Amino acid sequence: MIEVKDLHKGFNGEEVLKGINFTFDRSKTNLIIGQSGSGKSVLLKCMLGLFTPEKGIIEYDGKPYAEFTDDEKKDLSKNIGMVFQGGALFDSMTVEENVLFPLRMFTKGNKKKENLERVREVLKRVNLDGTEDKMPSEISGGMQKRVSIARAIVNRPKYLFCDEPNSGLDPKTATVIDNLIQEITHEYDITTIIITHDMNSVLEIGQKIAFLKDGVLAWKGDKSQIFKTDDETVTDFVYSSDLFKKVRKAQLQGL
Numbered sequence: 447m448i449e450v451k452d453l454h455k456g457f458n459g460e461e462v463l464k465g466i467n468f469t470f471d472r473s474k475t476n477l478i479i480g481q482s483g484s485g486k487s488v489l490l491k492c493m494l495g496l497f498t499p500e501k502g503i504i505e506y507d508g509k510p511y512a513e514f515t516d517d518e519k520k521d522l523s524k525n526i527g528m529v530f531q532g533g534a535l536f537d538s539m540t541v542e543e544n545v546l547f548p549l550r551m552f553t554k555g556n557k558k559k560e561n562l563e564r565v566r567e568v569l570k571r572v573n574l575d576g577t578e579d580k581m582p583s584e585i586s587g588g589m590q591k592r593v594s595i596a597r598a599i600v601n602r603p604k605y606l607f608c609d610e611p612n613s614g615l616d617p618k619t620a621t622v623i624d625n626l627i628q629e630i631t632h633e634y635d636i637t638t639i640i641i642t643h644d645m646n647s648v649l650e651i652g653q654k655i656a657f658l659k660d661g662v663l664a665w666k667g668d669k670s671q672i673f674k675t676d677d678e679t680v681t682d683f684v685y686s687s688d689l690f691k692k693v694r695k696a697q698l699q700g701l
């Protein structure tokens with residue numbers, strides 16, 4: 447669980463996050479949605495420790511970051527898995543080397559055999575056994591995303607951060623990736639936080655949703671509530687696409 451309390455962050459005197467309060471639950475896919483510039487990435491970067499907030503508290507499983515010792519901060523880094531937008535694999539490394547990379551970073555001593563076993567295990571979990579020796583350029587975009595998920599979970603993290611994990615994928619592959627992230631979240635009891643613009647993802651895996659508008663938490667709820675709310679701030683955003691406008695119309699007509 448990650449809890450943010452009264453979080454404020456700004457740049458050059460301009461406030462971007464204006465007092466965010468939200469609890470990201472363990473074993474759930476927690477989504478952050480909102481228009482461009484609403485502060486989603488800034489919030490994520492504060493939770494990743496890349497930005498220092500001017501005010502507010504971030505608690506990881508009940509302990510405020512400000513009270514972490516240096517060793518606890520190192521341990522937190524190990525406990526964070528990250529799926530970057532676009533995958534961000536190393537082009538010059540094989541699939542196996544990509545997944546091995548963060549494992550090596552946090553392993554002491556010579557654990558070559560154990561590490562390779564762990565890499566095989568996570569690649570199998572994301573249905574990529576047999577691709578170990580391939581280069582990223584030799585596999586599809588969906589497979590690259592799965593490598594990136596395998597790399598993010600190889601250190602058995604407590605927290606998984608995903609920045610638009612299915613961007614650039616066709617809708618069917620995007621759903622496969624969403625479902626994989628949701629399954630892994632439950633199986634490994636991880637606190638998963640996902641930034642997304644994709645309303646299909648909201649429908650599929652929106653177990654808990656934070657909707658940001660201009661740096662304020664304008665709405666929170668889950669996937670069953672978001673399509674029923676009359677809150678205009680939310681409906682303006684959710685029903686901005688024609689498809690969802692039609693869904694809304696059908697809903698209002700009781701279809």
Ligand SMILES: Nc1ncnc2c1ncn2[C@@H]1O[C@H](COP(=O)(O)OP(=O)(O)OP(=O)(O)O)[C@@H](O)[C@H]1O
Pocket residue numbers: 457462480481482483484485486487488489
């Ligand atoms: N390092 C930075 N320095 C100055 N301003 C920044 C910095 N990072 C973000 N901002 C500003 O903070 C605001 C929110 O940006 P943020 O990237 O969080 O938006 P977002 O909701 O993630 O948008 P998008 O969906 O387009 O990625 C923007 O006005 C942006 O210019």
